[in-house]
Amino acid sequence: MGSMNEVARLAGVSIATVSRVLNNNGNVNEATRVKILKAIKELKYQPSRVAKRLRSKGVSSNLFGVLVPDIENPFYVDVLRGIEELAYKNNSAIIMCNYGQDERKEKFYLEILQSESIDGLIAAPAHEDDVLLKKMVTDGLPVVCVDRGLSGIDVDVVLVDNAAGAFNAVDYLAKSGYRRIAYISGMPGIPSSLLREKGYRDALAANQIPFDNRLVKFGNSKHHSGVVLCRELLEMENPPDAIFTGNNLITLGALETINAMKLRIPEDVAILGFDDMYWANSLNPSLSAVRQPAYEIGKRAVELLIQRIQDPERSCIQMALNTELMKRGSA
Amino acid sequence: MGSMNEVARLAGVSIATVSRVLNNNGNVNEATRVKILKAIKELKYQPSRVAKRLRSKGVSSNLFGVLVPDIENPFYVDVLRGIEELAYKNNSAIIMCNYGQDERKEKFYLEILQSESIDGLIAAPAHEDDVLLKKMVTDGLPVVCVDRGLSGIDVDVVLVDNAAGAFNAVDYLAKSGYRRIAYISGMPGIPSSLLREKGYRDALAANQIPFDNRLVKFGNSKHHSGVVLCRELLEMENPPDAIFTGNNLITLGALETINAMKLRIPEDVAILGFDDMYWANSLNPSLSAVRQPAYEIGKRAVELLIQRIQDPERSCIQMALNTELMKRGSA
DNA sequence: TTTTAACGTGAAATCGTTTACATTGCGTTG
């Protein structure tokens, strides 16, 4: 854990030369290189990323920030896994920031990330017009948004065609004969919720099913809101025969209620929602779902981020990946 | 985003004085303090955590490392949440390292963490005798282990009484009348697997059930091994009537097989295993499980870490939290 | 043989802090 100074002293050269062999730039005589390498090994020297980052900010110091709304949601865990894996391949560490939909906390983390001089940031912002994040983008920090974009500003985005995914799902329900299809939305206001609702409404219209606003409920994207909103729906005098859920936490919550009410799936009520889970087959019946390629979203985001770090001028990319309707037992 | 220099210049003082007001140490005249505060506000100054960390290493620079084996496992996600939440309260960011049971990757991350001059580390090491991690501990890095300890060395540990948890679970199965109780273990060799197996065997003995080594299978703690090992068990000529699983991923895998084989739970085969999940009630039937207070493990670990950072000499604490047997529908 | 270029190296500035030490001025005290 010595410093460059100690290495230099031991090898009998200056720190500049040590730096040169470490970074493989500049010319250095083979003999001295060997001497220095030996000294490095002997001292178990490891360069301080902190010092490096301080000295040359903006240059790659191999530290990314990741800002996610809710790590309890398996979708974001998968995104995170994709990010982590590719960051690792790129010799980078990540500072993980989980803001739990709390804007104060988001702000806190954004400030920290800035102050940590990260190379770049992958973020799922709380809002489309997150002022602080926007400012960081315009100030030149490389940023890639995932799952949600940023309005009125050019920024790289990786997400999914939410409207199409929802449309296909609800269309499938309709084609399967369901007529009273409910929608339990996640956080109202965030783009994905809006677009999924649009897909839902369009699919109803396409199948000549009248829209009934008593059949759509708005929650907060958490497990608990799935539980209670599903109950509200199923206790109506004329309950839905199928439920389309806005995300996986809500799905799980709804499932809990359905089981508690001892209803059969899909005979009494079918269920299908956004976000597949690797254990969808562990459920009984197995769970149908709209699959987002979460892991891939994470990977792509890192790719874009690295590109942008290398070339801050390249024009922004909006990458929309496809969803896949996983037809299984629950709908 | 100016530097202390700019603040100092604008306020007409030296950087030392600025530092003093920022850190609230040393004496500074009220009038100058106000001047400086105004300059800070005006320049939107934010101190560089990087510079601070470089200058004063070992002193609190509010950055922790977290090293987990598998972020896909909801248990570690919960631990992580606990850590994150408390770290946040402590104004700290965390570098998340997910080594996926890969020792090369673990080594890579440990080196990075060292090189990032973190204040302290919370880790679930790959082995009980993880040499690199041990060396970091003896070198003076504040470390708290979670879920798994480190052998032959004094270090703070937060975990759960695995043997007791397993014993209670299997004892409960036995008392419920099950006689052929299988065990699907996670990664062999890691302490938690060993202790859970011990609890399993002790419970069998306590209930006069002969141990049958064909009923214990060893996997790798992942979903897939639950799937295949469960199938092996259920296709025996004399299959088990209950399965005790070593962790939640295995449970989920086993569930998948049981469903695929169209067996009824718990009539044909009961299932109960380690690690509760917040959506245990979303399963049909609801899943019985040994609950580890994962979130609390994370919180406690941060508490211990902060204590150790403040007082590197305090003697080590081994904290064993209690498990809780969640009796639900599956066993 | 002289000019030029390339090579190999070191000195020193720099990044943005913290902090030990020095300095100044002023009120107390013997």
Next chain:
DNA sequence: CAACGCAATGTAAACGATTTCACGTTAAAA
């Protein structure tokens, strides 16, 4: 009134790297 303590502030070194510039040496080109 000299000596002292203390409050308020500044100076400069350090943390550990990168990088620019300069300098000497040697080989190639003219």
